Amino acid sequence: MAQQNSKSVSRTSIHGPIAVLVAFVTLGVVYGVWFAYSVFLVALVDDMGWSRSLTAGAISVLSIVHGLSGPMNGRLVERFGTQRVIALGGLIFSIGMLLTSQVQTWWQLYLTFGVVSGIGISQAGWVPFIVTVERWYPTKLGTALGFAMSGIGLGILVGVPAINALIEAYGWRQTFMLIAALGPLWVIPAALFLLKMPEKEAPPLEEASLQSPLEDADSTVPASATTLQPDYHEWVLKTALRSPRFWLAGACFLTGACVAQILLMHQFAFMIDQGIAKTESSFIAGVIGISSIVGQLFWGNLSDRIGRERAYSLAALCNLIAIGALVYLGSMLALWVAIAFAIFVGLGYGANTPIFPATSRDLFTSPFFPSIFGTLAISGSLGAAIGAWLGGWLYDVTGGYSAMLVVSAVLAVVSPLLLWLAAPRLPNPAPHE
Secondary structure: OOOOOOOEEOOOOOHHHHHHHHHHHHHHHHHHHHHOHHHHHHHHHHHHOOOHHHHHHHHHHHHHHHHHHHHHHHHHHHHHOHHHHHHHHHHHHHHHHHHHOOOOOHHHHHHHHHHHHHHHHHHOOHHHHHHHHHHHOOOOHHHHHHHHHHHHHHHHHHHHHHHHHHHHHHOHHHHHHHHHOHHHHHHHHHHHHHOOEEOOOOOOHHHHHOOOHHHOOOOOOOHHHOOOOOOOOOOOHHHHHOOHHHHHHHHHHHHHHHHHHHHHHHHHHHHHHOOOOHHHHHHHHHHHHHHHHHHHHHHHHHHHHHOHHHHHHHHHHHHHHHHHHHHHHHHOOOHHHHHHHHHHHHHHHHOHHHHHHHHHHHHOOOOOHHHHHHHHHHHHHHHHHHHHHHHHHHHHHHOOOHHHHHHHHHHHHHHHHHHHHHOOOOOOOOOOO
16 A cells, blocks of 8 residues: 555545544644633733733734744645644644743733744644545545534633633643643644544546546545546646635635634623623633534534535524624623523634635645645634734724624624635636646
């Protein structure tokens, strides 16, 4: 059997489910810290005396760095493989956490948490693991990504209340130091010793010529990527950038990530401002984690069945219901309304992680998908950066949450409309060079 870096294995082996499991846990670790910044934000504002918008700016820097690292990570994956890239990310992630524990000024926070940790999270997160899952499950990508990406929901479920408890017990500086241990304890060894990749060799000519796209589950090159047809052309980054559907998909990812970050990053402070105790607020964040796990599993599978556009539109409706719950909560304090918000915002956010990469793969199936998706992922990270900062800025300017909720509602409507225009349901052959 042919080998890739002496570690390639058959796609029918146990290593496919193991790869999904490694993705599930690792994504929960690194992105759990990302979303737990909502807890760090409150602690930093109280301890350092910074404004909310200034403190939230660190997560915006992280989001931008995370996104801009995508093209580089795609190229690194193509050249060195996902295992090495993820292990390096685990190392940089730990260094970033340790440095963040020592910050004294806001610009140091931006540099250590935003830049260093952002690079680490990007290399141990989104792009490498999506490429890994895409290689193992090319024909059921939405479902497989739903399982893998639901680890992010677990990270929210466990990370937010756990980090809140650690901050209450030891302070935010010591908590960052404890989080740094996750790199050498899990991320690095899991990437190097547990994660495997399938073979990439194409099937023999005789076998491939008889194989239809629907019979492609056990091949290692997508049916749409075969070069048997003389008129077939592959998508490359240059041609993808010239496609209007690339930019429409990117605009969808940007607006969808923006509304998610506005709601997720500022919900903890919102709950506290409404009179809900920190312990109950962290419990509500845990409910978001549970519902986002359900959402990622549900929307990923549903999008494989009814299409990305329909599934994402239903998820957008959940976001609108969540926004409505916050409006009601602003006028009448009720714990059940806060829990309803947590359920629906988790369900709404849960669609982003499987549907965004699955849409990218639908539109730009190619051996050069890592580079294409790494570039397209910039839009999602840019949207997350805008959302995290915008929510804090709107609060600082208006002194309340009304403007933030109106903007969130508009974005929740616009994002699925953009996905319908990008039309991943329709064929998207690569143009001739």
